[in-house]
Amino acid sequence: MKILLIKLGGSILNELHESFFTSLKDLQAEGYKLVFVHGGGPDINEMLDALQIVPEFHNGLRRTTKDVLDVVELVLSGKTNRTLVSLLQKYGFSAIGLHGNDANLLQGDYIDQSALGEVGEITNVNSDLIMNILSLDLVPVLTPLALSENGKTLNVNADMAAGAVAKALNAESCVFVTDVKGVLENGALVERMTLDEAEQLIEDKVIYGGMIPKVKTALKTLQTGIEHVRIVSGKEHFFESGKWVGTSFVEKVRV
Structure with missing residues (x-):
């Protein structure tokens, strides 16, 4: 089974173009099974x-008190997830x-409870x-x-969650x-780059601003063992006529 893990940030959700969904259809026609993980920051x-x-944020992660966690769970499950599901159904x-804290779907552990509160990383999928x-x-x-070992809900960074799920499914x-x-x-557009090339472009400031965290997340995911990690646009075709449009990251060039 060919699995494609697609991570959608909350900020792009309302900007997805019809051509994005056409690309998803083309991928299904190529035999891919689609799995989505989404954020909901905005x-x-x-x-x-x-x-x-x-x-409040600490090292790029949302500090999550119990009050904040109530809001995070309410919004992710009750609004953002429903919005994306409805969009997909429309097309x-x-x-x-699916909610990650249901049926032990995503199990996790605290990262640093004193600094971050109810924030975790995934330990099992x-x-x-x-x-x-x-x-x-x-x-x-x-x-x-x-869901933690003692049954507590944990807020997980969506990028980290996407990488963990992709690895568990051997995407x-x-x-x-x-x-x-x-x-x-x-x-x-740089269509393909290795981990070393990407790090060099960051150092040379070719990759700058808001693209830096996107690329660093892609590289981190690549190091979990996923063969290909890509950055693509939700505003246009990213897969058409059997060809990807975007930047593909690979650990090293294969001879």
Whole structure:
């Protein structure tokens, strides 16, 4: 089974173009099974603002008190997940929303409870459950929530969750969907680069600004053992006529 793990950030969700869904259809026609993991940062921040709770971050991760966790779970499960599932259904996909803290789907452990609160990293993925869902020709859409050993819900960074799920499913590729088609050098799309090349481009400031965290996340995911990690755009075709459009990261060039 060829599995494609697609990570969607909350910020791109409302900007997805029809051509993005056409690319997904083309990938299904090529035999890929699709699995989604999504974030929900903008929706979460909007709700926190409405409740007059000031967002806090530590080393790039959302500091999650119990009050913040209630908001995170409410928004991810009740709004963002439903929005993505509805969008996929609109374009003809049999999508099903799954919450990572249900049925031991995603199990996790605290990263640093004193500094981050209810924030975790994934220690185990119920891959059998996801594979069973895929066998029914359904498209699973997962929230990045995990359950600790003692039954507590943990907030998991969506990028980290995507990498962990991709690894557990032995996915052929992990795709990070953004608002740009990939890494540009002198205005031209870089279609393929190795880990070393990417790090050099960051050092040379060819990769800069908001693209740096995107690339670093891609590289981190690559090091989990996924063969191909890609950055693509949600605003246009990213797969067409059997060809990928975006930046593909590989650990090293194969001879």
